[in-house]
Amino acid sequence: MAPGVERSFTAASTIEEALAARRQGAAVLAGGTWMMRDPRRGGELPEAVVALHRIPALSKVEIEPDHVVIGAAVTHAVLGRALHAAVGFEGLVGAAENAANPGIRRVATVGGNLCVLDFAAADLAPALLVCEATVELETFEGAKLLGISDFLKDRHTLLAEAIVTRIHLGRDLVASAHIRLPLRKAGDYPVAIVSIGVDKDKRCRIAVGSVEPVARRWTALEQAMRASPASALDPERAAELALEHNDFQGRDGKEAEGWYRRQVLPSLVKRGIAALLKTGGLAWL
Amino acid sequence: MSELSATVMNLARRDAQDKLRGRTKYTNDRIRPDMLHAVLLRSTVPAGRIRKLDVSAALRCPGVRAVATGADAPGLYGIGIADHPLLAIETIRYHGEPIAVIAAETEKQARAALAAIMLEVEPLAPVFTMAEALQPAARLVHEGWRGYEVITEGGARAGNIAWEARSSRGDVDAAFARPDIRIVESSFTVGRQSHVPFEPRVAIGSWEDGRAHIQTSTQVPWTVRNVTGRVMQLAPGHVRVTVPPVGGGFGLKFDASIEPITALLARMTGRTVVLENTRQEEMATCLCRENAEIRIRSAVTAEGYIAGREAVVLMDCGAYGGEQVFLTTMTAHTLGGNYKVGAMRLVSRAVYTNTPPNGAFRACNGVYNTFALERHTDEICDALGFDPMEFRKKNVLGDGDLGATGQVFEADVLGPMLDRMEALRASTGTSEAKADGRLYGIATTVGTWFVFVGPSAATVNLNADGSATLVTSGVEIGSGTMVQSLPQIVAGQLGLAPDQVIVREADTDAAGLDVGVGGGRTTVSIGAASVAACAEVREKLLRTAGEMLQTRPQDLVLRDGRVEITGRPGSGMSIPAVVAHAQATTGPITGSGAFAARNAPAMAGCAMGHFIDALDIPVFVVHEAEVAVDPDTGHVEVLAYRVVQDVGRALNPRAILGQIQGGVVQGLGYALHEEVTLTADGHIAQDDFETYRLPLAQDVVPVAADLYEGAPSMGPLGTKGAGEVPILAVGAAIGCAVARAIGKPVRQLPLTPPRVLRLLHEREPPPEFPHIAPGWASNTLG
Amino acid sequence: MVVTFQLNGEDCSFHGDPMTPLVDILRRERFLTGTKAVCREGFCGACTVHVDDEAVPSCLKPIGLVQGCAVTTIEGLSSGNQALHPLQASFEAIDAVQCGMCFPGMVMSLSAFMRDNPHASRPEIKAAMVGNICRCTGYERIVDAVADCLDQARKAGRLAGGIDV
Ligand SMILES: Cc1cc2nc3c(=O)[nH]c(=O)nc-3n(C[C@H](O)[C@H](O)[C@H](O)COP(=O)(O)OP(=O)(O)OC[C@H]3O[C@@H](n4cnc5c(N)ncnc54)[C@H](O)[C@@H]3O)c2cc1C
Ligand code: FES
């Protein structure tokens, strides 16, 4: 920032106000847990920011019988608490309650986790892929709804002129699980994540995070499991199929090389199915 | 009450309340708005020649008050050899090396001015590895090595070999030529470990009455004083060093580093100047536990007698010799320790590379030498079919056995400690059930370390209120010696309560020479000097009291704050009354004491280039680990950990157990999580808490520990240092346990999940050292 | 920009860059140096303070977001010569402290945790410590102290008619 220039800071109270600031070039500030580290990474803090925490509509979780709406400024901690008892969301809750550390989870938001560009290890991304979430954006041209998968792929361009406002989830999963693999028990970014959900027809949805630069569904495995439905909920069998259909290109990083991220996937699938079997939702089927 | 029973207790820490309330002022809490902030210009290349360095534009930047370069501090410092400039002079030897420093009114202004320094560097081909450095045609990291001042004589040096220490006892060739032996050879490689003290290196310098005053977070105030004198070409007496409470050291602060820079800038500006490493700087230029390469061969008979042993240990000292020069010594006492060996020869070489300099870290090379020795021992057992526990029981050093340098060890210590470990295991039970389908391994390992003795001084002033003031150059780095064992010792000597003993924080103007807090030496060395000081105090006190009570001094005792007639509790008078009388007649009661190493002898001709030929106070440990390895992901979980530690005498058992828990956990970090690698341009890749993985609460277990007392020690009341050694055999115990769990040899640390998975799938190449010649003698400078 | 907030119960205002991390204001402007800036990246927890009663890292909290909030630092938890917080007393009694640099953050994190989880088990206590690093102690005594303290609070609570911490 040029010397003498005062940084502009807007605490928006409505989405419109936030969008107006955004039009003026302000960057979105949510919890700040990612942005505040930019100087450490050699970047600079934006000259103008607009904070979302005073917009009531973005800070609540609405749970309806057939759908759930999550405000973008909802923190991990609040999300985990809100959905704790909601059947089918065990995976999303697991992601929200085990990412990062407790202090960060009290501050870091859902929107922030999804909008950080170039962060492959985001926990919420695969969990929301499994929920087949819809992302609601407020763009300079008006509101826009987008599947999470497309959002993750295109967020670089999308976010240049938009704010994420809400995440919409259906309630068609009966059980889900989120298996993350940090190198310690917790506290570091997971080197690989497998999120799994199952609907009432016992069809599995599987998403993988942190292995490739952007989280994605594991369609090859989903299809293979659909082809042999009898074994779909057998952990060992699922792990075998995962080994057979492992079509991931692991990314290399300081903490782990690509081969490792790829190699652990079958065992994470195994754990995921085993975890699914322990949920209440599956017991009812 | 005996002297011992008056001293031994679980005394609480007097500094705990302030630390818990956030009131303790560490050095980096003492930064005030009127201070100048210093910021370093650091090299962004690993090797180069400075072609141009022009700071004049930086001097004109807003808020800048001074800029210094190597030309302002031309003296070189080092351990053994003076090879290290304060700021690079002509040559750049590592990525991150300080080249210039700017002092400005604010940190922001100082940082902004960095860009105005004109620096032109001609890059040189970096020498990154010891393999490269030892090539016959390797570029010399120090072209002028021959011209350096040698501070300690005796080490062989040549080119990129900063220092070489050798030990040789008996006819090793003959042992290896015996017809009845089998030869087992193993190679090991280990990475660096970063200390990560919560308070980084930080110093505040001022210029007072023509002298430098440095307040700093250090373990070695006298080294800082002397190094500052050297580099600034001042008499060391022109430097005063004081030390606030230190926020963790672990050996990182056992050398001077940035402190003299603040004195230099204070002299230039007349202002108080603070210099604090950012976390990134701290980690990128950490004086790590060095990476090392080890080859060890043993000749063992079918009966399990170790007839001969030879080893080559290469220690990467990085760009400057530093502690590694000294630590070459410790190979003989660690890799050459633990076991009875017929004939043995060891060479340990500190090798220069264009990487950040390494340093001392809690139990130093003992940690990886013990890992190597214990894994090698297990490989011997595997190859010859011995039970590892029985083999150890049969071969550990006992009374009268010879060490690598021919030192004669006193008493059976390790043997009985192994028995105690079995008893401890019987009492805790084992945890195999917790492995829950994963691969399970258990291993018991032994280790030999020492107390770094060396000179210490103490003064005790007895005050008229019955309190005593202890003045030493000791520093409280968190281990508790300054707030627990030292006041306990002084109180026990003078019949006071420990809270009546005031402990002065280190000030080189107030207390005598001390070689620093580290090497487990504080309780022993400063403790012994304090006991000597108390003896003088006691003598004066009893003489005065004797006159007052008309009793012979030898019939008087000090007890509960009184001078009493022996055998008549409650008789005599209070200490304050005696002190008051003395003050009015013979003068205030003070005593001073000193301590120095005994310098235990080695066998003539056995130790070459050693700073310590034989150990005055050896310290032994037995560590046992139980692990479960996940065969799918390579994650190692520690299920249980047990320690039997030779403490000589436990003055504060609870405090020692706290040190053991903390030391073992640092060792678990080294064994399992903490990894340092270099980027392609020679920068430490893990320079933050995101990438450098310290053990967290969920990664650790409560350590079950048994304190072994009674082994001989020259320490006061029979003490040995207890804070350094708990880390010693953790890499060994974990390495051996994991090897047994996975059924594959473990030859490298840390055992991160990817490495373990590679080992399991036999995709981890065993270490190979083409730069270590097959013949032992070819690896020496003769 | 001007930011007003409550600091240890008193009104406080800050003039300057709204993206300044809270920890820097505490340490450099208010000289409340009990809050430590160790990693400045959210991993170590040494900078933990309470913002509106929630334990959060102050190194990643831009002061602009603190407008109108109540901040409590370690100095505010038991100020002056007030008695120690029971957790602080427990840490002292068990000889948990070593270098001490992590402890203000430990106290701030775990005091809030105890308030919200009076029945926490040992594994739950450890899980709550994922963002609080200690380089010295090896953690177990810290966990012991929290467990003891919860135990005592439960007992005292029962005696006083079932009031939990
Ligand atoms: C110590 C630590 C450990 C971590 N561990 C994990 C982990 O294990 N798993 C994991 O998934 N993550 C982890 N993270 C990352 C963490 O989840 C993110 O930092 C966090 O989710 C970002 O959210 P925030 O609200 O703080 O975002 P901010 O820092 O405020 O913003 C981040 C980015 O997103 C943009 N943004 C935020 N909200 C919106 C919006 N509504 N619309 C448009 N753009 C927006 C901002 O402009 C900015 O570019 C960790 C972070 C830390 C500090
Ligand atoms: S300094 Fe804030 S979490 Fe480490």
Ligand code: FES
């Ligand atoms: S006591 Fe030193 S970091 Fe915890």
